[in-house]
Amino acid sequence: MPRTSATGRQLKLGAVLYGTGGPGDDASWRSPEIPGDASVDIDWYIKLAKQAEAAKFDLMFIVDSQFITPNSPPHYLNRLEPLTLLSAVAVKTTHIGLVGTLTTSYNTPFNLARRLASLDLISHGRAGWNVVATGDGGTAANYSLPEHYDYETRYARALESVKVIQGLWNSYEDDAFPRDRETGQFVDPSRQHRLDHKGQFFQVRGPLNIERSKQGQPVIFQAGDSEGGRDLGAAVGEGIFTFAPTIEAGVAFAQDMRARAAAKGRNPDHLLILPQVRTWIADTEAEAVEQERYERLGRDFSKTQAQFxxxxxxxxxxxxxxxxxxxxxxxxxxxxxxxxxxxxxxxxxxxxxxxxxxxxxxxDQFKSPFIGTPLAVANRIQEWFEAGAFDGVNLHVTVPSDFTRFTDEVLPILRERGVVRSEYEADTLRGNLGLPIPENHWTQARRATEEVQSGLLETS
Structure with missing residues (x-):
């Protein structure tokens, strides 16, 4: 029986692999531990994914954007496309979830549905999708458009896109493929369904030419603190990526998101709050504080101003x-x-x-509260978790030795207290996150019809 925390819950763990350094982190690529081409080095990603899997992380997360300037962070300037990267990692891992960012603003639903479903099958049910409504206005020029979508259009398009994609993922019921060699029946056509969607932004016929995975559908993640972002997350998100500067802000955000989800008829317990955090770990509190201060003071102001x-x-x-x-x-x-x-x-x-x-x-808004000795960082994470400020953390990963201090020195403390798992409970992302498998809505409707018909026969 796995040991659990006093709340009966266990902390979820994600690793955000930034390669050569993301926003506000322009110098980490200079570490001798990081290859200069880490952001396009698949071996680097696989190595860290395996380390995260050995530490029983729920997922690794790949951020993305499709517009750059010479002033973009190093990792943004030269990086692999998320689903291509994650497909390579999938065949070298067995349990860790594989989550990638893909925009609804500059992709069509059918294309997204097929690519994500492919990753879900390649990984045997470990795929996740971070839904974004692209904010970088310059992206429009890379897609032959004269201007970027306005705020309202981006989020309305995102919501419709996700709904269409979820519908396409239900094109086949789970028993659609008998593959019966004796009868010669490969597919049961009554279990294949067209979508025939006609909406504000998309017209999609379907069906999608790929079956569901063992977890049913990829897990939907969403990041966005605006009203539009929160509403989108409450409507479709199962994991919510965010940032909270204080424990009070984290609790307020979690409560707001669950209230919004409940108002939309969803089970608020099926919404996981997973902020990104950065830790600074040293042998003493003073050393950890000095490490954080040294990096902050060492920033190139001109680059910070440009990225501003x-x-x-x-x-x-x-x-x-x-x-x-x-x-x-x-x-x-x-x-x-x-x-x-x-x-x-x-x-x-x-x-x-x-x-x-x-x-x-x-x-300085993103200054981390998780600074100190391994014990101090473990205590702070547990405090936030048990207060309801989050359900898990997405750890900012660049320098491998910093990641090792977290996996080898902080996690054992939390594991001993039952805050994090000792072994995986499942081999799918949904299973490990404790999320239900979405039933195919065609199967649901068919079962309801059969129950009605059965009831009529019994009473006739």
């Missing part, structure tokens, strides 16, 4: 006086990361910040 322009359609802030008040930007950012851009404008105005102060304030 991303929510504003990569606006060039170098044209302004750094010590003058934050500039008036009007509607700039409305077709990019609108919620983030609006918050930056509001905070700068409310606090009367200069441009320099604004850049510094928001670059």
């Amino acid at each position: 322009g991303r929510p504003f359609e990569w606006h060039d802030f170098s044209q302004y006086d750094l010590d003058a008040p934050f500039p008036e930007l009007g509607s700039l950012g409305d077709r990019s990361f609108k919620t983030q851009a609006d918050r930056i404008k509001a905070v700068a105005k409310e606090r009367n910040l200069t441009l320099r102060q604004t850049v510094e304030f928001f670059s």
Whole structure:
């Protein structure tokens, strides 16, 4: 019988593999432990995936975007396409979930459904999809469009896209393929179903030419703190990626998301809150604090300033006086990361910040609360978990030795307390996350009809 925490729950674990360093992390690629081409080195990903699997992580997560500038973070400048990468990792692992980011803004539902279902079969039921409504406005020019979709369109399109894809994943019922050599019946045509969707953004006939995996469908993840993002996550998300600066903010976010899910008729217990966290672990508290401080102070301000322009359609802030008040930007950012851009404008105005102060304030917003000795970090993670601030953590992974300190020194403490698992409970992502297998809605309808007919026969 696996030991569990005092709450009866166990912490879920994800590894976000950033290769040569993501936002706010422009220097980690200089570590001698990281290959300069780590973001396109499949052996590097496989090695860390195996390490995470040995530590009984639920999933590895690959972020993505499709627009870059010379000022983008190192990992963004040169990286593998998520599903191609994860398919390679799938054949070298057995239990860890494989989650990739794919946009609904610049993909069609049929194509997404087929690619994700293929990963789900290749991995024997370990696929997950991080749904994003692309914020980077420059992406439109890479897809032959004159301008990026506006905020409302992006999220409406995302919701319809997910619903269409889930419908396509039900094209075949689970018993659709008898594969009976004696009778010559390969498929039961009564178990194959067209979608015939006609909506605001998509018209999709179907059926999809691929069967369901042992977990039914890939797990749906979603990241977005805006109203549109929260509503989308509450409607379709099973895992919610986020960031919370304080335990109180984490609890409030989790409560809000579960309330939204319940209002949409969903079981709120089928929604897992999984923020990204970064840990700083050392032999003493002072050493860990100094490590974090050293990296923060060592940032190249010019690069931080350049990347600060991303929510504003990569606006060039170098044209302004750094010590003058934050500039008036009007509607700039409305077709990019609108919620983030609006918050930056509001905070700068409310606090009367200069441009320099604004850049510094928001670059420090993601300062980690998980800093200290292995025991201190374990204690803090358990505190947040048991308070309901999250159901699991997505660990920011770059330098391998830092990851090893977490897997070899923090996790044993949490494992001894029953907070994290000692062994996998299942061999699918849904099974390990404790999420139900979605029943094929055609099977559901057929069963309901058969029950009615059976009842009529019994009473006749």
